[in-house]
Amino acid sequence: MIHWLRNVGRATSTLASSMFVTLSTFLQTYRRKPFTTSFAYPEQPVPIRPRYRGYHRFDLTTCIGCDKCARACPVDCIYIDKEKAPPPAKGFMVTGFKIDYTKCMFCALCVDPCPVDCIFMGSNHDISCYTRDGCVVDYAKLPLAVAWGQDTLNPTAVHESKKISLPVWTKV
Ligand code: SF4
Ligand code: SF4
Known part of the structure; x- marks a missing residue:
């Protein structure tokens, strides 16, 4: 019985920790501003690194x-x-x-x-x-x-x- 309860506890904590990661990533999408509000691409140039390899x-x-x-x-x-x-x-x-x-x-x-x-x-x-x-x-x-x-x-x-x-x- 104790063994079974320990397994249930482990399963619950594993599930809770994975859901925490999922939920925090999900909430980040609301905190993060859209790319277009930062740079208004393509009207404004997007900053790139000096050694960027483009076309x-x-x-x-x-x-x-x-x-x-x-x-x-x-x-x-x-x-x-x-x-x-x-x-x-x-x-x-x-x-x-x-x-x-x-x-x-x-x-x-x-x-x-x-x-x-x-x-x-x-x-x-x-x-x-x-x-x-x-x-x-x-x-x-x-x-x-x-x-x-x-x-x-x-x-x-x-x-x-x-x-x-x-x-x-x-x-x-
Ligand atoms: S054209 Fe060919 S050699 Fe030049 S960057 Fe592209 S893949 Fe490389
Ligand atoms: S074909 Fe033109 S671009 Fe290509 S290596 Fe020769 S000179 Fe350079």
Whole structure:
């Protein structure tokens, strides 16, 4: 009998302690302010850490189309289109620089091999889109301010990127 009562006591105290955790977490949701009241995202930028790895910054005007970033990417999510530059110019003309953000894992391995430093991880955390195809961002089609300029350091650049007609890339 004593053994049975001890088991009942243990079961009750275990249940009470687990319910305490559940109830305190439940009540926290009422104490915590909604995210939007703190930062009013997306109208106001959300503070991010200085070393945050967001969407890439890419400078089309400097890229030489060497494919080193694409070869370094472990998930093969960089697609580069290029044409021979018309004479007397030498080298390639980059006509498309697409990154598939359904595959990208923001590892930054594409950044180091670039010989001309034209690709970096930016601070923009949102290039919102309404379709899966829109997750493939063609940096060659983005305005330079969004792809490379100051806007890439500002999360509110999402406004600018949304002004681009979507999707930025369509399958052929
Ligand atoms: S961050 Fe990593 S996964 Fe994304 S494109 Fe660069 S190398 Fe590929
Ligand atoms: S490594 Fe740099 S220069 Fe070469 S294709 Fe990539 S972004 Fe362009």
